[in-house]
Amino acid sequence: MQVVIIGSGVAGVTFAEKYRALDADAEITLVTRENDGYYSRPLLSRGFSKDTIEETIVLKPFSALRENRIEVISGVEITAIHRIPRRVEVAGACQEKSLKYDKLIIAQGSAAFVPPPLQPYRELFFCLNSLADLKTLRKFRHGILSQNRRPDWAIIGGGLIGCEVASDLAVSGDSVTLYHAMNRLMERQLAEEDSLSLFENLNHAGVDVLLNQSVHSLADENDKVCVLTEAAAEFDAVIVACGFKPRTGLAEQAGLAVGRGIKVDDCLRTEDEHIYALGDVAELPNGRLYAYIMPIRHQANWLAAHLAGQEHGSWTPPVFSTKAKVHGFEATHPYHL
Numbered sequence: 001m002q003v004v005i006i007g008s009g010v011a012g013v014t015f016a017e018k019y020r021a022l023d024a025d026a027e028i029t030l031v032t033r034e035n036d037g038y039y040s041r042p043l044l045s046r047g048f049s050k051d052t053i054e055e056t057i058v059l060k061p062f063s064a065l066r067e068n069r070i071e072v073i074s075g076v077e078i079t080a081i082h083r084i085p086r087r088v089e090v091a092g093a094c095q096e097k098s099l100k101y102d103k104l105i106i107a108q109g110s111a112a113f114v115p116p117p118l119q120p121y122r123e124l125f126f127c128l129n130s131l132a133d134l135k136t137l138r139k140f141r142h143g144i145l146s147q148n149r150r151p152d153w154a155i156i157g158g159g160l161i162g163c164e165v166a167s168d169l170a171v172s173g174d175s176v177t178l179y180h181a182m183n184r185l186m187e188r189q190l191a192e193e194d195s196l197s198l199f200e201n202l203n204h205a206g207v208d209v210l211l212n213q214s215v216h217s218l219a220d221e222n223d224k225v226c227v228l229t230e231a232a233a234e235f236d237a238v239i240v241a242c243g244f245k246p247r248t249g250l251a252e253q254a255g256l257a258v259g260r261g262i263k264v265d266d267c268l269r270t271e272d273e274h275i276y277a278l279g280d281v282a283e284l285p286n287g288r289l290y291a292y293i294m295p296i297r298h299q300a301n302w303l304a305a306h307l308a309g310q311e312h313g314s315w316t317p318p319v320f321s322t323k324a325k326v327h328g329f330e331a332t333h334p335y336h337l
């Protein structure tokens with residue numbers, strides 16, 4: 001059996017390792033854009049306060065997967081899925097330009113969501129979605145620190161990632177202004193009382209939290225970026241942290257059903273019996289995406305067992321919780337997930 005996996009995040013890597021453990025004969029090929037190995041995406045938002053993060057964030061080098069007889073083709077991109085001959089096209093510096101599969105596992109994850117009003121200004125802001133993004137941001141920050149200046153950031157989005165990044169930059173000594181469109185922070189996950197205590201925590205750390213702010217555009221002001229709401233303010237840099245967008249493009253081009261994510265049944269199978277999706281990119285029949293590490297790991301282990309003939313029911317989400325990685329913050333009520 002030839003199994004091709006797209007993506008080397010927690011979904012793709014967990015699936016590959018579990019499937020390897022259950023089927024010694026399968027040919028498993030994992031194709032990824034990444035070059036730095038399998039890393040912890042949650043730790044990205046602690047990427048400023050930890051000096052050694054660029055090394056410690058890597059959970060497993062690709063060489064360890066190869067030693068486990070998982071072929072990893074890294075630094076390349078799958079550009080098309082051809083369902084009839086069951087092949088995927090690969091672009092980049094590698095020998096294989098096309099790979100045949102018996103089962104294709106789409107574990108492409110998600111990109112940062114950029115709200116439409118900000119899309120025309122893509123060259124004026126950063127996102128923090130990958131290790132490559134973190135390296136770019138750290139380099140930019142060190143450039144400012146080397147001029148003996150304190151970086152002055154605007155973060156747009158007071159959800160989980162925006163609050164975590166604001167907190168980490170502030171404890172690292174930077175100046176941070178957080179713009180949030182709603183009247184309280186992390187309103188989707190937190191009870192009102194906890195939003196208030198998060199607001200106080202960030203304020204205490206020196207973050208200027210601005211609520212009810214609709215950022216309608218950005219402007220380039222020489223070496224600064226101007227954030228325009230009803231007022232205008234200038235910053236060294238802007239980070240947009242407004243949520244995530246599942247990478248559904250390849251599936252859509254291949255004619256698979258797509259909603260917010262790639263639509264799968266309760267066995268994580270798309271409408272094509274040879275193609276499965278899991279992780280941030282998969283939308284379950286209940287309309288939900290399970291975009292957290294714990295349920296994704298559970299999906300990946302379950303799917304590997306299912307394809308190895310050891311699981312015959314359907315995937316049932318585990319009970320799971322999360323926790324904002326904001327320095328010194330503990331919510332008193334359970335998160336809404």
Ligand SMILES: Cc1cc2nc3c(=O)[nH]c(=O)nc-3n(C[C@H](O)[C@H](O)[C@H](O)COP(=O)(O)OP(=O)(O)OC[C@H]3O[C@@H](n4cnc5c(N)ncnc54)[C@H](O)[C@@H]3O)c2cc1C
Pocket residue numbers: 006007008009010011012031032033034041042043044045076077078079107108109110128129130161247250278279280281290291292293294296322323325
């Ligand atoms: C800053 C941040 C903090 C977070 N904190 C937490 C947390 O505290 N707790 C928690 O549970 N979750 C957290 N999350 C969410 C969690 O990290 C994600 O749900 C999880 O990493 C998704 O895993 P995945 O494998 O589905 O996708 P990803 O990790 O996105 O991996 C997908 C991979 O596929 C590759 N890829 C995509 N398209 C192609 C292509 N065409 N060809 C080749 N390769 C491709 C991508 O480059 C990527 O490496 C956080 C996310 C972020 C961004």
